[in-house]
Amino acid sequence: MGQSIKGKIAYITGASSGIGKATAIELAKQGVNIGLLARSEQKLKDVSERIQNLGVSSQYQVVDISDETQVDNAITQLEGLLGKADILINNAGISTYGNVDEVTSAEWKQIFHVNVFGTYHVTRRVLPHMKEKNQGDIIMISSSNGLKGTAGSTAYSGSKFAIQGMAEALMQEVRPNNIRVFTMNPSLVATELVFGNDLSEKNEDKFMQPEDLAEYIVSQLKLHPRIFIKQSLQWATNPF
Numbered sequence: 001m002g003q004s005i006k007g008k009i010a011y012i013t014g015a016s017s018g019i020g021k022a023t024a025i026e027l028a029k030q031g032v033n034i035g036l037l038a039r040s041e042q043k044l045k046d047v048s049e050r051i052q053n054l055g056v057s058s059q060y061q062v063v064d065i066s067d068e069t070q071v072d073n074a075i076t077q078l079e080g081l082l083g084k085a086d087i088l089i090n091n092a093g094i095s096t097y098g099n100v101d102e103v104t105s106a107e108w109k110q111i112f113h114v115n116v117f118g119t120y121h122v123t124r125r126v127l128p129h130m131k132e133k134n135q136g137d138i139i140m141i142s143s144s145n146g147l148k149g150t151a152g153s154t155a156y157s158g159s160k161f162a163i164q165g166m167a168e169a170l171m172q173e174v175r176p177n178n179i180r181v182f183t184m185n186p187s188l189v190a191t192e193l194v195f196g197n198d199l200s201e202k203n204e205d206k207f208m209q210p211e212d213l214a215e216y217i218v219s220q221l222k223l224h225p226r227i228f229i230k231q232s233l234q235w236a237t238n239p240f
C-alpha cells in the first residue's frame, strides 16, 4: 500500500527556516531531491548543504515570491539545475499582529502580496509541468487562522482564508489531472514566525514543533496516489 517517494523532486517555498526547513530535511531523508526557495541566501545554503549530506540532490534559489518575475526566473533555474517538480510545498508566509487601525496599510498589503499572490505566482509557474505529466502533489500551508479569525489578525487571517479558497478551487480544477492538493491548517508551531529569533521560548512539551508538521507532510505524500487528505487541522495536544 502507499507509495515510495524516493527519487521525486520537491520544491519548497520558505525553506530557509521553520516548517519549510524541517520538511526539506525530512523529505531528503526519504530520498527526495529538493529545490529550496526563500530570500535568505546564507540560510538556504546551510540547509542545502545539510540536505546534500543526506545523499540527495539539492539546489536553492534566492527569491521574493511576491515578485512574479523573480519567481518565474527562480523556477526556470531550478528546473535546469535539478529537474521539474513532482511535489510543490507552498509554505512561505509572513505574519503581523495588530488591530486593523493599528497596522499600516503597507504592512497589511504586504501580507497579501507574500501569502496570497506569492502562493499564486509559484503555483501557476509549476502547475503546467504537473498537468503535462498528469500527476503531481501540491501542499498548501494555510493556518488555523485560515478557518477562524482572531482579534489582531485581519491581514494574516484574511490571507490564510484566501489560501483556503484558492486551494479548494485549485483542487477541483486539477483532480482530473491526478494532481492532489492537500491543505493543512496548523495551530501554533514553535518557529520564528511566532517567537522571532528567540526560539528559546519554544517549549517542546507544549507546542507543536516544525518536525511534527514535516513528518505529517511526508506521510501524506506517501499515500497511494488514488487518495489524498483534502484538508487537515494540526493541533497541539495540551498547550495549556
Ligand SMILES: NC(=O)c1ccc[n+]([C@@H]2O[C@H](COP(=O)([O-])OP(=O)(O)OC[C@H]3O[C@@H](n4cnc5c(N)ncnc54)[C@H](OP(=O)(O)O)[C@@H]3O)[C@@H](O)[C@H]2O)c1
Binding pocket: 013, 014, 015, 016, 017, 018, 019, 020, 037, 038, 039, 040, 041, 043, 063, 064, 065, 066, 091, 092, 093, 094, 095, 114, 118, 141, 142, 143, 144, 185, 186, 187, 188, 189, 190, 191, 192, 193, 194, 210
Ligand atoms: N508557526 C506557526 O504557528 C504557524 C501556524 C500556522 C501556519 N503557519 C504557516 O506556516 C508557514 C511557515 O511558517 P513558519 O512558522 O515555519 O515560520 P518561519 O520560520 O518564519 O518561515 C517562513 C518562511 O517563509 C519565507 N519567506 C517569508 N517571506 C518570503 C518571501 N517574500 N519570499 C520568499 N520566502 C519568504 C522565510 O524565508 P526568508 O525570510 O529567508 O525569505 C521562511 O523560510 C507560513 O505560511 C505560516 O503562515 C505557521
